[in-house]
Amino acid sequence: MMTPQEYKDALMWRYACKKFDPAARIAPATWDALEEAFHLAPSSLGLQLWHFIVVDDREIREKLCEASFNQTQVRDASKYVVLCARRDVQDSDLLAHINRAHEVLNTSEERMQSAYAKYKGYSVFWQGDEGKSWMESQVHLAAGFVAAAAACLHVDTCIMGGIVPAKYDEILGLEDSPYRTVLGMAFGYRSPEDAHALEAKVRYPKDKVISHC
Amino acid sequence: MMTPQEYKDALMWRYACKKFDPAARIAPATWDALEEAFHLAPSSLGLQLWHFIVVDDREIREKLCEASFNQTQVRDASKYVVLCARRDVQDSDLLAHINRAHEVLNTSEERMQSAYAKYKGYSVFWQGDEGKSWMESQVHLAAGFVAAAAACLHVDTCIMGGIVPAKYDEILGLEDSPYRTVLGMAFGYRSPEDAHALEAKVRYPKDKVISHC
Ligand SMILES: Cc1cc2nc3c(=O)[nH]c(=O)nc-3n(C[C@H](O)[C@H](O)[C@H](O)COP(=O)(O)O)c2cc1C
Ligand SMILES: Cc1cc2nc3c(=O)[nH]c(=O)nc-3n(C[C@H](O)[C@H](O)[C@H](O)COP(=O)(O)O)c2cc1C
Incomplete structure (x- = not known):
């Protein structure tokens, strides 16, 4: 647990790292978290x-x-993760999830049936172009979640949207897989040469992005 | 800063809260963070x-x-936030951001010009249906970022995708604004009656969702 002030300090410490120290490696226990x-x-x-x-x-x-417009974070970071989304959702995915819930929670046959019916009712979420967007959004949510985690562990990150996903898919052999590339994410430690680390945060004044009613 | 083990504990502590204690309020300093x-x-x-x-x-x-299928988190949580995305992006948005960077960083006229040209070059990101999806993804990323923050402060959350965004827009008078509803997010403290708080986490085995190469 952190105090509000400690959390605000972590938020100010975090930035999108432009230049990683290629020699600085993340310790195994930290990477595991x-x-x-x-x-x-x-x-x-x-x-x-x-x-x-x-x-x-x-x-x-x-x-x-190369498939990231030569952004050096991809090469120099201690760890680099490619975040992928499902290309589409099949009934078998719903069943896999329900079976997993059954395994973990030991749910009744009845609850499983009703979960399946519920999921089927939501299937509009993952169909067509809207579905593609919905699955990409999930992956972005995970990126934000892990970026915040890293800040608390004082690990630098850069979320990488400036990539060519189709080239990533090719390089990683994902073309015939159920997954496709959405984002990259670099993890490691800032180079002392990264001037961005010292710059003030460019954000609109708080009351421009947050309102109350 | 947290240790890896503390962070893992926070991850296990966090869950999507189904029932908030309506009497438990978030302290101002915590909410501020x-x-x-x-x-x-x-x-x-x-x-x-x-x-x-x-x-x-x-x-x-x-x-x-009511516009969230009567999910009680919307009513009972200490704080409830509606997360909105821009409907579209105008040149004026790019200029606003560049002016803000100028204000904060005191950048040169030249750097501003080149930033503007760079942004214009990316404009394919925010055009058409792909653009709508791109802006929704950003908002999901923020939701993930703040959900992780809350866990470190031991504030319970529930990200709410089970809402009717068009009804939210109507209720909040966003229809003629540049913004539209994407997600809701509830913040507060779990009710002792929320059985979900005690359930094991339903996740696929780690090696099903994370691979190494
Ligand atoms: C979805 C997404 C994609 C991004 N792509 C890149 C990228 O390709 N290269 C880069 O250097 N920064 C990238 N960034 C970092 C942003 O430019 C940065 O977060 C933003 O300017 C705010 O600055 P700060 O994170 O340093 O506070 C990306 C951020 C997000 C959220
Ligand atoms: C984008 C998004 C939308 C969600 N919408 C809802 C919702 O409307 N109601 C709800 O109770 N939970 C909602 N959840 C919570 C998920 O069901 C929950 O995160 C998931 O089952 C994993 O469980 P855990 O968060 O408790 O670990 C949502 C989560 C996400 C990421």
Whole structure:
């Protein structure tokens, strides 16, 4: 647990790291907590329609860097994760989730049946273009969740939207898989040369983005 | 700062709260830190194409509750926030952001010009249906960011996707505004009656959602 002031300090400490120290590595216990944050991130209906690929392979990193307009974070960060969304949702995905709930919670046959009916009722969420957008949104939510986690562990991050997802899919062999690339995310420690670390935060005044009624 | 183990404990403590204690209120300093988390959440290009409405008014809360399939979190939570995305992006939005950066960072006229050109080059992001999806994703990212923040402050949350955004827009008078409702988010403290608080987390085994290469 943190105090409100400690949390505000962490928020000010965090920034989108532009230049990582390539020599600074994340300790295993710290990385484990960040993988847990991915694993336990909340999702709509708990469906977890996502997959996270931790890319340690140097050659793949170089290729992904090229497919990211050569943004150096992809290459230099201690850890680099590719965040993927499901291409589409099948009945079998709903059943997989319900079976998992059954396994974990030991739910009754009856509750499983009613969960399945409920999920089917929501299926408009994941159909067509709206569905694609819905699944991408889930992945962004996970990115925000883990970015906040990293700040509390004083691990620097950069969420990477400036990538070519189709090239990532190609490099990672995702084209015939049920998943497609949505975002990248770099984790590590800021280089002392990253001038951005010292810059003031560019945000609109609070009352422009938050109102009360 | 938290240790990896403390962070994992916070992740396990967090859950999507189904029943808030209507009498338990968030202290002002704690709420202030959560507003700061909304305010300082990262966004693509830093554009902050969002608006957050903190709804304290009881009557409006009741109406939003009805527009959320009567999910009681909307009514009972200490704080309820409606997360909105821009309907569309105008040149004036880019200029507003660049002017703000100028104000905060005291950037040169030249750097401002080149930032403007860069932003214009990205404008495919926020056009058409893809753009709508992109702006919704940003808002989901903020929701994830703040949900993680709340867990560190031991404030319970529920992200609310089970709402009727068009009805929210009507209730909040957003129809002719540049913003539209994407999500709701409830903040407060779990009721001792919320059985969900004690249930095990339903997640796929870690190696089903995270892979390494
Ligand atoms: C985008 C989004 C929308 C959600 N909408 C609702 C909702 O309308 N009502 C609700 O009770 N829970 C909602 N949830 C909570 C999820 O059901 C919950 O996070 C998921 O089942 C995982 O459980 P946990 O968060 O308790 O670990 C939503 C979660 C997300 C991420
Ligand atoms: C979805 C998303 C995509 C982003 N893509 C990139 C990127 O490709 N490269 C980069 O350097 N920063 C990227 N950023 C970082 C933002 O530019 C940054 O968060 C924003 O300007 C606010 O600054 P701050 O995070 O330092 O407070 C991205 C952020 C988000 C949320």
